[in-house]
Amino acid sequence: MSEHVDPQEVMARLRAAAEPGAPPSAVDDLIAELHPADLAEIIDSLDPDERVAFFRRIPADLRAETLAEVGEGAWPALIEGVQDADVHELFGDLELDDAADILAELPSEDARQILERIEPEESREIAALMRYDEESAGGVMTTELVSVPEDLTADEAIVAVRNRGREVRDFYTVYVVDARQRLVGIVGLRELILAEGRSRVSDIMERDIVRVHPTEDQEQVARLIAKYNLISIPVVDESGRLLGRITHDDVIDIIEAETTEDLFRLSGVHEEEEAHASAAEIVRSRAPWLMITLGTSGLGALVVAQFESTIQQLAFIAVFMPVVAAMAGNSAIQATTVAVRRLALAGRPARPGRSLTREIAAGVVIGGIVGLLLGVCGGLWQDSARVGLVVGASMWLAIALGASWGAAFPLLLDRLGLDPAVSSSVFLTTMTDMLSFLLILGSATYFLVRLL
Amino acid sequence: MSEHVDPQEVMARLRAAAEPGAPPSAVDDLIAELHPADLAEIIDSLDPDERVAFFRRIPADLRAETLAEVGEGAWPALIEGVQDADVHELFGDLELDDAADILAELPSEDARQILERIEPEESREIAALMRYDEESAGGVMTTELVSVPEDLTADEAIVAVRNRGREVRDFYTVYVVDARQRLVGIVGLRELILAEGRSRVSDIMERDIVRVHPTEDQEQVARLIAKYNLISIPVVDESGRLLGRITHDDVIDIIEAETTEDLFRLSGVHEEEEAHASAAEIVRSRAPWLMITLGTSGLGALVVAQFESTIQQLAFIAVFMPVVAAMAGNSAIQATTVAVRRLALAGRPARPGRSLTREIAAGVVIGGIVGLLLGVCGGLWQDSARVGLVVGASMWLAIALGASWGAAFPLLLDRLGLDPAVSSSVFLTTMTDMLSFLLILGSATYFLVRLL
Numbered sequence: 001m002s003e004h005v006d007p008q009e010v011m012a013r014l015r016a017a018a019e020p021g022a023p024p025s026a027v028d029d030l031i032a033e034l035h036p037a038d039l040a041e042i043i044d045s046l047d048p049d050e051r052v053a054f055f056r057r058i059p060a061d062l063r064a065e066t067l068a069e070v071g072e073g074a075w076p077a078l079i080e081g082v083q084d085a086d087v088h089e090l091f092g093d094l095e096l097d098d099a100a101d102i103l104a105e106l107p108s109e110d111a112r113q114i115l116e117r118i119e120p121e122e123s124r125e126i127a128a129l130m131r132y133d134e135e136s137a138g139g140v141m142t143t144e145l146v147s148v149p150e151d152l153t154a155d156e157a158i159v160a161v162r163n164r165g166r167e168v169r170d171f172y173t174v175y176v177v178d179a180r181q182r183l184v185g186i187v188g189l190r191e192l193i194l195a196e197g198r199s200r201v202s203d204i205m206e207r208d209i210v211r212v213h214p215t216e217d218q219e220q221v222a223r224l225i226a227k228y229n230l231i232s233i234p235v236v237d238e239s240g241r242l243l244g245r246i247t248h249d250d251v252i253d254i255i256e257a258e259t260t261e262d263l264f265r266l267s268g269v270h271e272e273e274e275a276h277a278s279a280a281e282i283v284r285s286r287a288p289w290l291m292i293t294l295g296t297s298g299l300g301a302l303v304v305a306q307f308e309s310t311i312q313q314l315a316f317i318a319v320f321m322p323v324v325a326a327m328a329g330n331s332a333i334q335a336t337t338v339a340v341r342r343l344a345l346a347g348r349p350a351r352p353g354r355s356l357t358r359e360i361a362a363g364v365v366i367g368g369i370v371g372l373l374l375g376v377c378g379g380l381w382q383d384s385a386r387v388g389l390v391v392g393a394s395m396w397l398a399i400a401l402g403a404s405w406g407a408a409f410p411l412l413l414d415r416l417g418l419d420p421a422v423s424s425s426v427f428l429t430t431m432t433d434m435l436s437f438l439l440i441l442g443s444a445t446y447f448l449v450r451l452l
Numbered sequence: 453m454s455e456h457v458d459p460q461e462v463m464a465r466l467r468a469a470a471e472p473g474a475p476p477s478a479v480d481d482l483i484a485e486l487h488p489a490d491l492a493e494i495i496d497s498l499d500p501d502e503r504v505a506f507f508r509r510i511p512a513d514l515r516a517e518t519l520a521e522v523g524e525g526a527w528p529a530l531i532e533g534v535q536d537a538d539v540h541e542l543f544g545d546l547e548l549d550d551a552a553d554i555l556a557e558l559p560s561e562d563a564r565q566i567l568e569r570i571e572p573e574e575s576r577e578i579a580a581l582m583r584y585d586e587e588s589a590g591g592v593m594t595t596e597l598v599s600v601p602e603d604l605t606a607d608e609a610i611v612a613v614r615n616r617g618r619e620v621r622d623f624y625t626v627y628v629v630d631a632r633q634r635l636v637g638i639v640g641l642r643e644l645i646l647a648e649g650r651s652r653v654s655d656i657m658e659r660d661i662v663r664v665h666p667t668e669d670q671e672q673v674a675r676l677i678a679k680y681n682l683i684s685i686p687v688v689d690e691s692g693r694l695l696g697r698i699t700h701d702d703v704i705d706i707i708e709a710e711t712t713e714d715l716f717r718l719s720g721v722h723e724e725e726e727a728h729a730s731a732a733e734i735v736r737s738r739a740p741w742l743m744i745t746l747g748t749s750g751l752g753a754l755v756v757a758q759f760e761s762t763i764q765q766l767a768f769i770a771v772f773m774p775v776v777a778a779m780a781g782n783s784a785i786q787a788t789t790v791a792v793r794r795l796a797l798a799g800r801p802a803r804p805g806r807s808l809t810r811e812i813a814a815g816v817v818i819g820g821i822v823g824l825l826l827g828v829c830g831g832l833w834q835d836s837a838r839v840g841l842v843v844g845a846s847m848w849l850a851i852a853l854g855a856s857w858g859a860a861f862p863l864l865l866d867r868l869g870l871d872p873a874v875s876s877s878v879f880l881t882t883m884t885d886m887l888s889f890l891l892i893l894g895s896a897t898y899f900l901v902r903l904l
Contacts, residue, residue, distance in 0.1 A: 021862070035660075035678045035680060037680050038679070068820055078761060103704065108877055132676065157496070158645060160646060161645055161646075162646055165645065165646055166646060167738065170640075170642070170681075170683075171642060172624040172641065172642070172683065177651060188622075189624065189641035189642060189645060190617060190623060190624070190641060191738060192613055192615075192620070192868075193610060193613055193614060193617065193641060193644075193645070194617055194618060205827075206522045208487075218548055218763070222900075225704070226701075226704045226705075227489045227493075227710065228487060228489050228706075229489070229622075229701035230701075231622075231683070231700060233625065248700045249678075249681035249682075249685060251704065252677070252678045252681075252688045252703065252704065253678075255704065255707055255708070255711075256678065256707065256797060259707075259711045259715075260793055260797070261787055262715075263711075263715060263793055264789060264790070264793070267782075267785050267786050267788075267789035267790075268785075269780065269786045269789060269790055277810070278810060279547075279809075279810040279811075279813035279814045279817065280814075282811065282814035283814045283817050283818055286643065286783070286814070286818065288784050289780060289782070289785075289786070290779060290783060290822065290851075291822075293778055293779055293782045294775070294779060294825065294826070295824060296778075297774055297775045297778035297779065298775060300774045300775070300778070301771045301772065301774055302769045304770055304773075304774065305768070305771045308767045308768060308770075309767070311767040311770045312764060312765060312767040315760045315763040315764040315767075316757075316760060318754065318756055318760075318763045318770045318773070319753045319756045319757045320758070320886055320888070321756075321770070321773070322749055322752045322773070322774075322777065323746070323750060323752070323753050323775070324747045326745055326748075326749035326752070326881065326885065327742060327745055327746060327749065329737070330512075330719075330720060330741070330745045331741060331742060333719050333720075334719050334720060334738050334741070336734075337715055337719035337721060338716070338719075338721055339718070341712055341715055345708060345712070356619075356728060357731075358729070358731045358734060359734065361731035362731045362732075362734035362735045362738070365732075365735050366735055366742060369739070370742060370743075370746060374746070391849065399742075407715060429778065430778075433774055433778065437774070441741055442699060452474075
């Protein structure tokens with residue numbers, strides 16, 4: 001069951017409803033039945049030129065939520081496609097943080113015009129939100145929240161929540177502030193309902209609050225919410241005044257966005273590549289990294305070029321080159337992936353030296369096993385213990401050094417204040433390729449060619 | 453500020469408090485101040501033999517929450533280290549889903565003994581939860597929830613919530629059931645507080661509920677919660693009876709676990725590798741994939757071995773081998789990463805053929821550009837237009853085919869019901885290596901050697 005809407009099935013039903021024989025209202029009936037998240041999924045799957053027509057058919061009361069859920073690449077066209085009269089209503093229905101995000105994607109002249117057309121108070125708050133960096137706590141918070149003074153009783157707080165709560169959509173927590181609007185505690189709706197009516201809010205509230213400043217990076221916000229199992233996190237200014245809150249659904253979005261970013265960076269894909277990117281956009285998103293790969297693999301090729309005469313004399317050594325390079329590269333990527341993921345989930349480790357020692361030890365062991373295997377195979381194939389030794393020892397060193405470098409590089413980048421995920425496979429494999437070629441061709445030149 | 457506890461700083465303070473001169477209670481005072489999530493982080497960072505002693509110092513009322521947060525690898529030792537008398541209290545304090553998870557990690561005889569020692573009702577519910585697959589909705593749900601009959605008024609519902617709610621920890625939603633315990637609606641605590649006291653629960657509840665069966669995969673649960681911005685999701689049996697609920701903090705854990713799994717699989721790391729794995733555990737977790745890499749890179753080497761005489765005659769061609777292989781491999785990994793991530797976030801795309809066409813088109817264009825560059829360089833270096841053509845055309849084809857294969861493989865695996873993330877870089881680069889060597893060495897043999 002799981003109430004999951006299959007977009008392909010909905011599209012088929014939409015097409016059937018749009019057939020000449022069907023009643024003209026059939027499509028609209030179907031659209032009105034759907035959840036905004038499903039409508040957004042359909043819009044994202046449509047071609048850009050079909051999107052506006054579909055969006056216009058969505059009933060006005062579902063449009064704002066649908067708009068907030070579609071991919072940000074579709075926003076400018078959809079806003080442009082809506083009647084001027086409807087823009088006012090649309091932005092009135094949007095949550096303030098979504099409105100700020102959408103306006104930030106529009107040409108600044110269009111955004112300014114829209115801000116002039118909507119309610120002045122809302123307009124001011126949206127403009128304030130737009131000033132924060134998109135990936136900071138301020139950029140993802142909403143200023144819509146429910147707060148009560150600390151000297152109320154639980155019964156009075158419930159009345160206050162009833163008065164203010166109608167204007168605020170989802171909330172599960174009430175913020176408690178002092179006379180100067182400084183956050184002093186939080187009370188869950190559960191605690192408010194369970195409390196004795198005459199008990200003071202200041203007696204039932206939680207005082208030990210996890211909170212962030214608006215400049216905090218969204219990745220750190222997500223980490224705090226995940227670590228402390230929070231439902232939302234308050235945002236306060238330098239003097240502790242309550243500015244806004246970040247809710248659980250935003251956090252899930254942040255976690256997904258940050259993970260995609262890490263994953264894409266590891267593979268050298270530009271993190272803003274959209275789900276429905278055109279071929280030209282795909283080329284633009286991936287070509288830069290491939291050009292870097294071309295340059296860096298050229299470095300590996302330069303190493304090989306130094307040993308042209310060795311290869312001419314011992315052509316069989318070229319057979320081992322890709323094996324050694326692949327093994328060293330994969331060991332390094334394994335170690336880097338684990339290190340990057342650990343940093344993303346847990347932040348800087350308490351004792352980086354220890355885990356590094358373990359990684360190096362593991363690399364030496366794995367390198368030893370693989371080196372022994374490859375050395376025996378190579379020695380038997382070429383019927384030469386010396387070839388076996390050269391090949392096996394190169395393999396051993398290449399894996400041990402590759403794994404150590406793969407584990408250390410992200411920690412080093414993190415120490416330098418850089419994003420560890422940029423230690424992408426491209427850089428790593430360049431390093432391990434050069435290392436592998438140098439080891440196998442160098443040792444072949446020194447120990448085998450000289451003795452021919 | 454951000455109230456973030458730095459484990460390194462806490463460890464330093466703990467060490468200072470444990471110095472001979474300090475008052476003996478200083479460490480305990482510091483421990484009692486910390487959040488269970490921070491205590492868990494400290495335990496995870498300790499050596500296995502230090503963990504039990506630290507866990508025993510934690511006050512009884514913080515132990516259950518701390519235990520739920522530590523890495524699952526530490527559970528058996530910590531449970532073993534606790535006095536028998538304390539186990540009863542510990543499991544009484546644990547949420548039922550956490551208790552079931554922890555018992556599942558213990559030797560079955562130990563788990564049985566603990567189940568016999570705790571309250572019979574709780575014991576039955578925990579045993580029932582343990583029957584579900586660990587990665588299914590049933591495996592992550594808790595049976596602690598608040599439900600009310602549909603014929604109550606809002607005021608009566610609040611009284612019911614007060615009576616039942618004290619035993620249930622975090623909840624933000626009340627489930628509405630009919631006389632046969634079938635789920636008919638949900639009411640948020642916000643809606644309950646805002647409602648007219650005499651209005652019926654059945655009039656204010658949301659009837660259009662996203663719900664799952666206990667056998668549903670946890671990844672699908674996480675996807676539904678993320679898509680529909682839910683705070684929790686109810687779990688129902690075949691006849692619609694309410695069995696439990698999955699809450700937002702579990703969902704964040706699921707998303708993190710599933711992402712780690714995808715990322716690790718892409719790199720060939722066993723997904724259960726713990727943050728504090730020993731060197732031997734690292735070897736066990738990574739060696740299997742490296743052995744597969746050894747086998748598969750051996751396939752690439754076999755291709756090279758077929759062309760030994762070509763390499764002997766044209767040693768310079770070995771310089772281009774790693775460049776062509778690296779470019780084809782990276783193009784494939786880029787395309788695969790994007791495809792795997794899309795499948796993870798959005799499920800099967802509505803029109804897979806379209807995105808595949810775009811990927812292939814992009815591969816042909818990028819391949820053309822890179823091939824042209826490499827062909828010109830190669831032609832100039834060897835002073836031969838023919839060499840330039842051979843190198844450039846091989847590069848073009850290798851990238852175009854590599855990118856197409858990288859984009860298609862995850863979709864194919866998904867169609868076959870397999871996890872697309874197993875299309876790991878290991879398999880992909882084997883394919884692209886073999887392809888690259890065959891293209892460059894084959895064309896060199898056919899177009900260059902024959903004409904020497």
